[in-house]
Amino acid sequence: MSLLVVGSVAFDAVETPFGKREKILGGSATHFSLSASFFTDVRVVAVVGDDFGEEEMSVFRERGVNTDDLERVPGGKTFFWRGRYDFDLNTAHTLDTQLNVFADFRPKLSDQSRAARMVFLGNIQPELQLGVREQVRGAELVALDTMDYWIESVPEQVKAVVSSVDVCIINDAEARRLAGEPNLIRAARKILSWGPRALVVKRGEYGAAMFTPDTYFAIPAYPLESVFDPTGAGDTFAGGFMGYLAGHEQVDDATLRRAIIFGSVMASFNVEEFGTERVRRLTHDEINRRFRDFKRMTHFEEIPFERAARTTQ
Amino acid sequence: MSLLVVGSVAFDAVETPFGKREKILGGSATHFSLSASFFTDVRVVAVVGDDFGEEEMSVFRERGVNTDDLERVPGGKTFFWRGRYDFDLNTAHTLDTQLNVFADFRPKLSDQSRAARMVFLGNIQPELQLGVREQVRGAELVALDTMDYWIESVPEQVKAVVSSVDVCIINDAEARRLAGEPNLIRAARKILSWGPRALVVKRGEYGAAMFTPDTYFAIPAYPLESVFDPTGAGDTFAGGFMGYLAGHEQVDDATLRRAIIFGSVMASFNVEEFGTERVRRLTHDEINRRFRDFKRMTHFEEIPFERAARTTQ
16 A cells, blocks of 8 residues: 555534534544545554444545554544634634543554555654654655644654654644744754654645755645635645655655645645535546646746846946 | 835834844835835835935935935924834834824825826825825826725725725735735735725735736745844835836736735845845845745646556545
């Protein structure tokens, strides 16, 4: 298999100014794998409870996502998150978190999972990420996501796992906090000095940026007139990014740049409806159309300024 | 003359985490005209007091900025602003504002000024902007800037002057507030419906975007490891943007896009040192080098995704 994701599979209850859903499929591994499935074969390592039924499983199956390593705990309940977004949709207010079976999650990788060419460590406890990292030593490319909560509570663990991966995919505020540096460019340089070959910074409505030791790439977000539910946008971005990379033999700078665009395209679809609703029925044509839109909205001709003759200099 | 700016010429006292200056040259018309002077001939309509001396005048002279319409009020004092930036440099905290001669500023345009091909209405009282707008009816392109203060206190006046110009150059929060719409894309559509052919949105460290009735263009900001003093960045951006346009016969979409880049380039230099210090000693080579950097940092190849054959669809 080409791509493996370790993360959460969950039920979400989401309320936004535009509507609400009581119990929908969510979780980092869910959003990631559905997004990546448009580009490559993807395999999920996660845990669910007895309440995770056929309806939820069919979402993965329809997208060809391999769930052989999706552990089911008898008598257990699936991770549940309830959140609310206010009018600006920028901040998720957590109203309830029930870890349930996720509290004792110890990722179990089958031989097939350990043989993955690329691996994404979704936002889980950094020690668990590090444990998985050690089981996939042969992987060509390992990436991770993390969050403020871990950066604040176990910064040294986060630093250890960041140092062990190839690509770090986090948001703007997390990058600044992780590096302890308010300037993003300096924060990026510091994080790269720990080991990763690339830092991808998610900036929500402002787009995304990628830092490597000697290049910088940045793009705006796809302009959307209505954002419905931002839940899972970051994981959907990572899924498009990693999925696109996994479909390519070579991961050079040009491929990484296109991967950022495809990640952004996928995230732009994700936020248009609740949960996984929009991504589930996406088509490759829709994806490529929005990819071409990105080219149109960022293109300019490279014609330097030549001053015409004039009186004053 | 090709380009006219009406705005403030001021003394600033600025304190940032990196240092302070007690009395330096500032004001919207100052930053705008110095920036524009690298691209075209520019003329300033503003007012100063007796305290505005030879040293300050020489800054304009050295950049070839025409100050024939810079009114000097005998016995008056020049507009003075004192501000402080905290560690993140995003917000200017105003500590003192002394309008002085600026309180009674009534822009007086000579015949030469009224004949300008392009005009920038810097951030002054909207009624004054409208008065100037009416005096330059023959101008090919008129742009304006405004600020939260006017949008809140005299929204109808702001709307009237916005409706009368060709290009509106404001920041992100101002665009949302002006339109009364939290989604920027919808806000832009609403503002364009009032009349302007383009809305340019300044996003600080996140770059800039341009909306026209049928196109969208967005770029990130130039990545800077140290921002020293953001004062005047918006006017410096507008100066580069309008200056570049004024140097061209045709203002089509491709020219507008390059103008956004040159505006961003100029703003990126402005914030590297206090006040006008960095822009004053800029060279065209430095400008063009950073313009090319923008191309490098936003470029990606337009290769849509083609799925390789695989077992599951």
